[in-house]
Amino acid sequence: MTLGPRAKLALILGGFALPIIASFLFYAFLRPVPTANYGELLLPPESITRSAFARPAGEPFRFPQLGGRWILLASDSGACADACRAKLVAMRQVRLALGREAERVAMVTVLGDASPLPAGLAAEQPDMVFARATAPLPPSSATADRAHIYLVDPLGNVMLRWPAQPDYKRMKGDLDRLLRASQVG
16 A cells, blocks of 8 residues: 555654644643652742841850751740640651761751740750740741741751641651752751
């Protein structure tokens, strides 16, 4: 069977058009997962290096004092109810699961009010830095958001956030990939 010139032209044009049509259909109906990370990437990043805080004992605290480490940041009330404690446990467990990379990650909890810390909370979280804001925090700030756990890079930029009750494995996976790729902190 021989093809006429019009059939040959139709086959050639179809060969060029088929990939375009297929890509459109795949994009419209079989959209891929946009990212591999569990946490939400924050763009543009917010800088917290200029924010002034004080530790519960009264001494001043600034994030650069942590020596250029990555920081898991949470914010909550000084009374630290059950949801707050669960958030702190999640941060501690994920950090411990990092193994030898755990030293590259610090943990900070910003206390949003003047309530005293519950007895024994500092002992339960020995590697946690507790700090209070010395000035009112903007409500949109990572240091005032109680619904998330944030990741701050060694330069003081808030980069990523997870829900307050995260999936530990997926959060650790994000940190593993980040620390493996990072040459800072």
